Amino acid sequence: MAKKTADKNAVTQPQLGFIGMCRWAWRQLTTMRVALILLLVLALAAIPGSLLPQRIQDPGRVNTFLESNGAWGQFLDTIQMFDVYSSIWFSAIYLLLMISLIGCVIPRSAQHWKAMRSAPPKSPRRLGRMPGYETFTSATGSAESRESADQDFLDTAQARLKKLGYRTVRHDDHVAAERGYLRETGNLVFHIALLVATLTMAIGSLFGYQGQRILVEGDTFTNSLVAYDSFEPGSYYDADNLPDFRLKLDSFESTFDDQAPGSQFGQPRTFDAEVTATADGKSEKHTLRVNEPVRVGGTGVYLTGNGYAPEVTVKDAKGQVVQSGPQVFIPDGGDPGYTSEGVVKVPDSAGTQMGFVGVFLPTATQNENGELVSSFAELRNPYLVMSGYTGDLGLDDGTPQSVYTIDAENMTEMTDASGNPLLIQLAEGETQKLPDGGSVTFDGVKRYIAVDISQDPTQGLMLVSAIAVLLGLGLSLFIPRRRMWVRIKDGQAEVAALARGEDQMVERAAKDLAKDLADEPDDDPYDPEGDSDEGPDSGPGARSRQG
Amino acid sequence: MDVNTDLAMWSNQLIISAMIVYAVAMIFYAFDLFGGRELKQTEASASSAAKPSNVRRTNRKTTTALLDPPQTDVSAEATTSSGKDKPRRGARIGTALLVLAALLHVAAVLTRALSVMRVPWGNMMEYVLTATVITVIVFLIVNIKKDIRYLGTIVAGGVLLCLGLAITVFYTPAAKLIPALDSYWIAIHVPIAILSTSLLYISAILAVFQILKNAQETKNPKWLRFMRRMPASIDLERFSYTIAAVGFITWTFTLIAGAIWAEVAWSRYWGWDSKEIWTFVVWVIYAAYLHARATRGWGPTKVAVLNLIGIATVIFNFTVVNMYFNGLHSYSGLS
Numbered sequence: 103m104a105k106k107t108a109d110k111n112a113v114t115q116p117q118l119g120f121i122g123m124c125r126w127a128w129r130q131l132t133t134m135r136v137a138l139i140l141l142l143v144l145a146l147a148a149i150p151g152s153l154l155p156q157r158i159q160d161p162g163r164v165n166t167f168l169e170s171n172g173a174w175g176q177f178l179d180t181i182q183m184f185d186v187y188s189s190i191w192f193s194a195i196y197l198l199l200m201i202s203l204i205g206c207v208i209p210r211s212a213q214h215w216k217a218m219r220s221a222p223p224k225s226p227r228r229l230g231r232m233p234g235y236e237t238f239t240s241a242t243g244s245a246e247s248r249e250s251a252d253q254d255f256l257d258t259a260q261a262r263l264k265k266l267g268y269r270t271v272r273h274d275d276h277v278a279a280e281r282g283y284l285r286e287t288g289n290l291v292f293h294i295a296l297l298v299a300t301l302t303m304a305i306g307s308l309f310g311y312q313g314q315r316i317l318v319e320g321d322t323f324t325n326s327l328v329a330y331d332s333f334e335p336g337s338y339y340d341a342d343n344l345p346d347f348r349l350k351l352d353s354f355e356s357t358f359d360d361q362a363p364g365s366q367f368g369q370p371r372t373f374d375a376e377v378t379a380t381a382d383g384k385s386e387k388h389t390l391r392v393n394e395p396v397r398v399g400g401t402g403v404y405l406t407g408n409g410y411a412p413e414v415t416v417k418d419a420k421g422q423v424v425q426s427g428p429q430v431f432i433p434d435g436g437d438p439g440y441t442s443e444g445v446v447k448v449p450d451s452a453g454t455q456m457g458f459v460g461v462f463l464p465t466a467t468q469n470e471n472g473e474l475v476s477s478f479a480e481l482r483n484p485y486l487v488m489s490g491y492t493g494d495l496g497l498d499d500g501t502p503q504s505v506y507t508i509d510a511e512n513m514t515e516m517t518d519a520s521g522n523p524l525l526i527q528l529a530e531g532e533t534q535k536l537p538d539g540g541s542v543t544f545d546g547v548k549r550y551i552a553v554d555i556s557q558d559p560t561q562g563l564m565l566v567s568a569i570a571v572l573l574g575l576g577l578s579l580f581i582p583r584r585r586m587w588v589r590i591k592d593g594q595a596e597v598a599a600l601a602r603g604e605d606q607m608v609e610r611a612a613k614d615l616a617k618d619l620a621d622e623p624d625d626d627p628y629d630p631e632g633d634s635d636e637g638p639d640s641g642p643g644a645r646s647r648q649g
Numbered sequence: 650m651d652v653n654t655d656l657a658m659w660s661n662q663l664i665i666s667a668m669i670v671y672a673v674a675m676i677f678y679a680f681d682l683f684g685g686r687e688l689k690q691t692e693a694s695a696s697s698a699a700k701p702s703n704v705r706r707t708n709r710k711t712t713t714a715l716l717d718p719p720q721t722d723v724s725a726e727a728t729t730s731s732g733k734d735k736p737r738r739g740a741r742i743g744t745a746l747l748v749l750a751a752l753l754h755v756a757a758v759l760t761r762a763l764s765v766m767r768v769p770w771g772n773m774m775e776y777v778l779t780a781t782v783i784t785v786i787v788f789l790i791v792n793i794k795k796d797i798r799y800l801g802t803i804v805a806g807g808v809l810l811c812l813g814l815a816i817t818v819f820y821t822p823a824a825k826l827i828p829a830l831d832s833y834w835i836a837i838h839v840p841i842a843i844l845s846t847s848l849l850y851i852s853a854i855l856a857v858f859q860i861l862k863n864a865q866e867t868k869n870p871k872w873l874r875f876m877r878r879m880p881a882s883i884d885l886e887r888f889s890y891t892i893a894a895v896g897f898i899t900w901t902f903t904l905i906a907g908a909i910w911a912e913v914a915w916s917r918y919w920g921w922d923s924k925e926i927w928t929f930v931v932w933v934i935y936a937a938y939l940h941a942r943a944t945r946g947w948g949p950t951k952v953a954v955l956n957l958i959g960i961a962t963v964i965f966n967f968t969v970v971n972m973y974f975n976g977l978h979s980y981s982g983l984s
């Protein structure tokens with residue numbers, strides 16, 4: 103749009119002053135050229151976030167990266183390369199773009215408002231210059247009869263244009279018409295909706311929250327802060343107002359493909375979690391699946407992971423049960439066999455504390471190197487392999503630690519009779535003695551699921567703006583905006599069309615209308631005398647200027 | 650798990666057969682594009698004939714006379730002897746073969762889908778298989794309205810290359826869907842993404858031709874002789890734009906549908922996952938492309954280059970991001 107291009111003189115004007123500077127900056131910012139550059143810079147700025155680990159996705163990977171990259175990592179962190187999408191520079195780009203957008207939308211809206219309420223402009227003097235142009239003889243005969251025939255012709259033309267959806271104005275010797283105001287409306291809707299969507303995205307995270315929780319079969323989750331394994335509220339989220347509901351995992355079933363060949367072997371096929379949700383005193387059963395969240399009390403519960411929780415009983419030397427129940431083991435993400443790692447912490451044993459670290463293999467098999475691996479994700483030959491430690495688990499010194507790992511620094515590894523590290527290998531139902539007289543039993547396996555629980559009150563608004571973006575875009579790209587004029591003088595008719603914006607059909611529009619009007623048989627008395635001067639290619643009356 | 654392996658095998662056979670036919674179609678199209686013997690004849694006669702403008706013009710229907718550069722003289726065609734209005738046999742045979750190949754190709758997609766009784770978009774191989782057939786169908790449909798057979802060589806060649814990758818690098822045995830993909834959203838999000846890719850691809854080859862044609866119009870180097878039979882670069886530009894505009898809308902739809910699906914599957918509609926990032930990058934580049942056309946100082950060639958950067962990001966998003974980037978969206982089926 104030419105009108106938006108920078109006023110070149112502004113650059114060379116002397117003594118801009120502060121106000122002048124601001125005005126100049128504003129004018130620059132709202133040019134298409136600058137908006138375009140900002141768009142390209144935005145695309146470029148988004149890329150590093152896909153190359154480097156991001157804290158919003160995986161803080162653990164960021165830490166690993168920082169540990170292994172020293173000063174370079176520190177530098178990247180300083181320039182917010184691990185928080186790209188909340189970084190100052192990324193925000194600056196899209197804020198500038200939004201300002202640019204506002205500066206562009208406001209004047210255009212005003213202009214469009216005016217244009218919508220004003221009449222289509224009068225015909226320019228020389229219609230022949232228009233991209234679509236046809237001329238033909240409509241009526242001949244005496245001057246008077248031509249005069250009234252011309253007026254009739256214009257009446258017909260106006261009616262025809264109206265029917266085609268044009269807004270028309272009748273003048274003495276011509277009809278001026280315009281259509282496609284919706285194109286600009288659509289364009290404005292698109293840009294405004296884009297603004298709303300960006301704003302919604304920016305503030306949406308402030309008013310919602312997201313939390314995670316692992317649930318073993320039989321567990322009940324009660325929606326309160328303490329029940330979450332992790333909880334990330336938006337800055338303005340009031341965590342005291344968590345909606346009141348409970349969710350019980352009744353059972354979890356999965357199936358894996360044991361027939362497909364190659365890389366498809368062992369892939370998961372179904373994950374079905376049977377849950378009971380209780381809210382407002384009413385209980386309802388649901389099947390929670392990966393693509394089927396359960397929605398309770400304005401909150402969504404999403405199935406994001408699952409795994410095995412071997413049930414382990416540990417007895418001390420006196421035969422007392424010091425630990426029993428399911429222990430959540432975390433599957434190695436890349437392994438289709440669900441080889442899972444986990445720990446058993448025994449803080450309450452008499453004397454020293456105990457800890458066990460190991461892997462759980464749902465279908466234990468020996469591979470060609472004689473190592474134990476899991477060859478399938480279902481429980482076909484469950485096996486628990488662990489080593490044991492005694493000493494201080496470090497639970498009491500206050501430093502936060504993961505429930506899924508053991509810090510063995512202050513512990514000593516258990517050894518067997520010959521002094522080698524003790525290897526605990528258990529099939530389901532088996533028990534192994536510990537060197538101090540205690541024992542470990544692998545009782546059975548339960549399933550567990552990982553769920554995300556989240557609330558985003560701005561989601562609805564986002565959806566509405568997204569739909570508006572799409573509709574606006576459709577209108578702005580595909581509604582042709584076009585002006586047409588039909589002029590007649592002494593029976594010589596002209597039809598012209600001018601596209602405003604991209605329009606592949608201007609010429610056709612002029613041609614079709616001309617053909618239509620020339621074919622009009624009724625109030626157009628056919629006069630054979632006047633038809634001879636048209637030349638051989640005049641066809642039914644219409645003649646294209648370009649042939 | 651109830652996979653009909655016979656049908657899956659048939660599908661593979663059909664892919665190979667389609668590839669053979671595509672290869673032959675490409676050769677015929679190439680003869681049409683580069684003129685082959687006909688063009689040489691024309692050149693020989695051009696030197697002997699009085700008029701230098703008797704090069705046979707083939708795409709008359711598509712070109713607006715007004716916009717044509719003056720280097721051509723349409724009426725001369727009828728009067729000069731060597732350039733009389735011979736049918737473009739190469740292009741005709743090419744198109745006929747392309748239709749045949751497309752039928753084999755559709756059969757390959759259908760048998761693949763039937764072998765697993767689900768939509769055939771579960772992994773990269775199936776995605777490529779469908780994207781290529783959609784590209785051919787879009788090409789054939791557009792051809793009904795407007796003669797763009799000059800793109801045939803690149804369309805057939807590109808499809809051939811992609812199918813070659815599909816049955817080698819991307820090859821994935823037929824199987825059921827993983828739970829993460831098992832949703833009706835796959836039937837909404839994925840086909841529109843495929844359609845967008847096809848449209849943007851066709852728009853991009855038009856952009857390449859536009860750049861070449863522009864070079865031929867201005868500098869007219871010898872190696873671009875074959876471009877003389879192409880529509881004017883300004884027409885190619887417009888057509889490329891129109892298709893890209895449709896592609897942009899479908900891409901916007903893909904992005905929105907993807908966000909809605911992401912909410913259902915991953916508890917948030919947008920999380921800057923690597924696939925989301927690149928979809929966003931693609932979207933912003935095409936938005937920039939549409940703006941560049943309306944911006945002063947951006948000539949048609951520069952704008953066309955943006956289009957090409959756009960398709961490069963689309964391809965990057967599909968290949969490198971799927972195969973090498975960490976993310977939730979890792980459904981390549983390769984491991």
Ligand code: HEM
Nearest residue numbers: 103132133134137199202203206578579603936939940943
């Ligand atoms: C997030 C940033 C923006 C996006 C994604 C965006 C996207 C679009 C799209 C897709 C179109 C339709 C293209 C067309 O009709 O040719 C368009 C048109 C337009 N945009 Fe934007 N826009 C953005 C920012 C801006 C800004 C900041 C301005 C003002 C400087 C602006 C001014 C225009 C104008 C004047 C048109 C009409 C061009 C035409 O009719 O060809 N846009 N925009």
